[in-house]
Amino acid sequence: MVLTAKIFEVKQPATLEEIALKLNSVRLVENEKVGDTEFELVTSVGELSAAGGRLEAVFSRDKIMMVNQRGKMTPVLKTVTAPIILWKRDDRTFLMVIQKKHFANFVASFLSHQLFLNYRSIVEANITAESLRRFHEMNPEATKVIYFDDLDFPGVDKVALYGESLSNTGKYEEYLSHGKIWYLVFSVRGTNAVLGVSRNCVVVSFSRISESQFIEYILENVFPLVS
Incomplete structure (x- = not known):
């Protein structure tokens, strides 16, 4: 299986302890109806742990997929997960998302808004x-x-x-x-x-x-x- 990750930088000053407290409360519930079926879509962060100077967790997001069931397209709920890791280097904070690029970008943008109330606090890291x-x-x-x-x-x-x-x-x-x-x-x-x-x-x-x-x-x- 091909593994993909992306590294970001958290620009907003915060300790890992402060970020952990905020991550604990991240949970967004949205309702969506497809045909006659109602779905509750949850986006959340769980399984938080801290060790070795790292903060680790699992980001999860529900989405609706259309599946062919005996010739009929049926909506089903799928949960996409991404392990996330935060750590410090000197006075800088970094975030790594273990998922494909587009989902990793979504995770970074979502967490930036949930943790810091804007979309500018978590940005792409850069290698020259x-x-x-x-x-x-x-x-x-x-x-x-x-x-x-x-x-x-x-x-x-x-x-x-x-x-x-x-x-x-x-x-x-x-x-x-x-x-x-x-x-x-x-x-x-x-x-x-x-x-x-x-x-x-x-x-x-x-x-x-x-x-x-x-x-x-x-x-x-x-x-x-x-x-």
Whole structure:
């Protein structure tokens, strides 16, 4: 199973204890009717725990899906969950959501409004193109794929280097002189894990690893790159 996560930064000053108290009260109930069926849709945060300088919880949101049941489209309730982790680095607070990018963005926006009454207090974290460049050049043998963006080639949005092309330093330098590194796929040192990371801090695992391993690999390998 492909695992995906995204890292955000909490801009509003708050301790983890203060955030935990607010998370405990996060619960939104909405009623929606589809045909003759009434649904109660709940968005909430539960399973809070604090250990090792981290605050962990599970964000859940109900949604209605239409399912084909013997030729008839029937509405059913589905609950989507996302583990969330908050932690501190110096005086900054970060949030990681273990889910696909679009749902992770929703979680960050929803929590920003619920915790701080605005949509500006939780923002995307960022990795600079220069940090990705240094990360690759420190251990180029671990890199599997590089995507470049912000290119000045007419009509070209992104280009990629992979396979044998990665050993072509001339091609790498050419693309670097015309654009910026947007995305890297790399092997985690000392493991069989392969991760992909983009400048907007979306991380994807392409290996069969557990969720807990995925989280640790992100904190050890990707998070130090965050500017």
